[in-house]
Amino acid sequence: MGQERFADVVERFTNGYAGAVAAAAQASPETVKQWQQEFERNFKRLQNLHAMLTNPVQPQTGQTPREVVYKKNKSRLYRYASARTHRTPLLFVPNLGISRPYIFDLLPNGSFIEYMTHQGFDFYLLDWGVFGPEDDDLTVEHCVTRILPRMTREVLESSGAPDLTVLGYCMGAPVAASFVASHPEVPVRNFINMAGPIDFSKVGLFGLWLSKDRFNVDRFVDTLGSIPADLVKAGFKLIKPTMDLSTNLNLWWNLWNDTYVESFQALNKWANEYVAFPGEFFRQWVRDYYQENKLYRGELVMGGRRVDLRSITCPVFVVGAKEDYIAPPECVRALMDAVGSRDKEYVELPGGHISLIAGRGAAAHCWPKVSSWLGPRS
Amino acid sequence: MADQPAATQLFDIWKRQLEESTQAWTRLLGQQTPQAPPLDPAAFWRPVLNQGLETWARMFAQTPASPEMLTQWKQFLDQWIDAWSRALGQTMGTEQFAKLINQQLDAMLAAQAPGRKMFDQQVEQMLQTFNLPSRAQLTGVAKQIVELEDRIERLEDKLGAVLRRLEAREPR
Numbered sequence: 001m002g003q004e005r006f007a008d009v010v011e012r013f014t015n016g017y018a019g020a021v022a023a024a025a026q027a028s029p030e031t032v033k034q035w036q037q038e039f040e041r042n043f044k045r046l047q048n049l050h051a052m053l054t055n056p057v058q059p060q061t062g063q064t065p066r067e068v069v070y071k072k073n074k075s076r077l078y079r080y081a082s083a084r085t086h087r088t089p090l091l092f093v094p095n096l097g098i099s100r101p102y103i104f105d106l107l108p109n110g111s112f113i114e115y116m117t118h119q120g121f122d123f124y125l126l127d128w129g130v131f132g133p134e135d136d137d138l139t140v141e142h143c144v145t146r147i148l149p150r151m152t153r154e155v156l157e158s159s160g161a162p163d164l165t166v167l168g169y170c171m172g173a174p175v176a177a178s179f180v181a182s183h184p185e186v187p188v189r190n191f192i193n194m195a196g197p198i199d200f201s202k203v204g205l206f207g208l209w210l211s212k213d214r215f216n217v218d219r220f221v222d223t224l225g226s227i228p229a230d231l232v233k234a235g236f237k238l239i240k241p242t243m244d245l246s247t248n249l250n251l252w253w254n255l256w257n258d259t260y261v262e263s264f265q266a267l268n269k270w271a272n273e274y275v276a277f278p279g280e281f282f283r284q285w286v287r288d289y290y291q292e293n294k295l296y297r298g299e300l301v302m303g304g305r306r307v308d309l310r311s312i313t314c315p316v317f318v319v320g321a322k323e324d325y326i327a328p329p330e331c332v333r334a335l336m337d338a339v340g341s342r343d344k345e346y347v348e349l350p351g352g353h354i355s356l357i358a359g360r361g362a363a364a365h366c367w368p369k370v371s372s373w374l375g376p377r378s
Numbered sequence: 379m380a381d382q383p384a385a386t387q388l389f390d391i392w393k394r395q396l397e398e399s400t401q402a403w404t405r406l407l408g409q410q411t412p413q414a415p416p417l418d419p420a421a422f423w424r425p426v427l428n429q430g431l432e433t434w435a436r437m438f439a440q441t442p443a444s445p446e447m448l449t450q451w452k453q454f455l456d457q458w459i460d461a462w463s464r465a466l467g468q469t470m471g472t473e474q475f476a477k478l479i480n481q482q483l484d485a486m487l488a489a490q491a492p493g494r495k496m497f498d499q500q501v502e503q504m505l506q507t508f509n510l511p512s513r514a515q516l517t518g519v520a521k522q523i524v525e526l527e528d529r530i531e532r533l534e535d536k537l538g539a540v541l542r543r544l545e546a547r548e549p550r
Binding site: 034038072073132133134135137146150204205208209211214215216219220223224238239240241242245246249253325 | 446448452455456459460462463466467470471473476477479480483484487490491494513517520521523524527528531
């Protein structure tokens with residue numbers, strides 16, 4: 001019964017479509033011209049689709065010149081070439097696990113790092129690296145008390161500057177905030193939070209799924225050791241199940257456009273390259289941050305020091321994205337009330353989690369905001 | 379173009395039905411007991427899908443024949459996906475769904491743990507037979523290297539601190 005109805009609907013649809021095409025045959029020259037253009041686009045679509053399937057091009061990501069300043073286990077500290085017109089170096093702290101950091105330097109003319117270096121910032125990127133089973137004992141505490149202090153020291157030494165700006169993106173923001181709040185001796189001149197959750201009671205779907213009374217993180221880590229990349233991928237796909245559908249629909253729609261196809265290939269490569277979590281890192285991340293909200297409640301202790309967000313007194317800039325379902329704006333904005341800074345500003349921009357860091361929207365709305373806030377303070 | 383508001387109205391009705399159906403589906407999920415037969419999503423959602431396609435077909439039949447029709451079709455699909463996304467978001471944001479997803483995870487772990495242990499033991503035995511290092515042994519060596527690097531770094535830090543103190547004491 002259901003199937004018959006479905007067939008009827010499809011038939012009616014095809015009849016309607018055929019009627020529309022037949023009517024087009026008697027249409028005005030303008031309409032005929034539009035149809036011709038549409039056919040050309042379709043031809044180009046097929047050409048590009050054929051090329052993508054038969055001769056896939058490996059997109060050249062991360063092209064801004066850089067040098068390795070320091071190596072620590074899998075982590076690397078990169079310094080990017082720039083005119084360095086601003087005196088204060090900028091340390092960018094991204095997420096650990098989940099994805100690779102080349103999204104921040106995706107393609108020429110579409111790269112956050114390239115943009116910031118063109119603005120004269122002395123840009124450093126902390127690439128946490130891809131961890132293996134030998135790193136399963138690595139914790140958030142180790143990152144906050146061992147890796148970040150070392151990396152900030154290297155930034156100060158190699159730049160020769162007396163202080164630095166710390167910019168955390170996504171999970172990098174609460175981790176960097178934990179570091180800044182527990183290391184008052186480190187000369188942090190400015191702190192920027194881009195799409196980083198702070199108040200985990202407002203963190204949306206992940207907060208609900210990972211809550212203490214439902215998700216047994218100990219059992220999870222004890223059984224799996226590290227959290228495999230495939231499971232990380234499944235979690236992120238589940239949070240927005242229609243994402244692949246709309247991505248592919250938009251690809252088909254824009255497949256005639258070579259520039260779109262090039263950006264799509266780069267972004268698609270990144271979007272499908274997931275990175276595993278070290279087991280103990282995941283345990284502490286879920287328990288202390290998601291389940292117990294210790295950072296926001298001021299109950300976090302790392303390396304014997306209390307992590308008190310109120311001890312952050314430097315200028316703070318917070319950027320949230322309106323349609324961010326990974327770090328909803330209200331949980332990002334929470335940093336504004338938690339810090340002790342007087343000079344603080346919050347902006348909420350259109351788009352989602354990734355729209356702040358990659359794509360045309362980021363270049364138009366987000367990057368100039370970050371640069372214009374940071375420039376006079378550097 | 380005069381038909382456009384009618385088409386939008388049709389689509390709005392369908393969207394509303396989609397939202398109501400989602401709420402009904404969520405309620406059904408919540409009422410599920412382990413003894414009850416599993417719900418059939420296809421049987422439940424097919425009428426909703428049919429209605430959407432009918433709306434789509436009516437819109438096509440009413441639209442003037444020009445390539446703009448394709449743009450309208452794309453917009454329709456975007457809205458459709460968006461409506462589904464919101465409906466799914468509503469479902470996934472419920473206690474029932476969170477419970478269900480964690481039940482699935484627990485089942486996966488329960489199934490995986492003994493199998494994984496057995497597999498690891500068998501692989502280890504086989505490698506031992508061929509006098510080859512096991513994964514655990516290689517991981518152990520890698521861990522030692524990581525620890526060694528950490529220790530060297532701590533020594534470097536201490537040495538740096540001593541040198542800085544000495545430099546500060548030196549008469550100029």
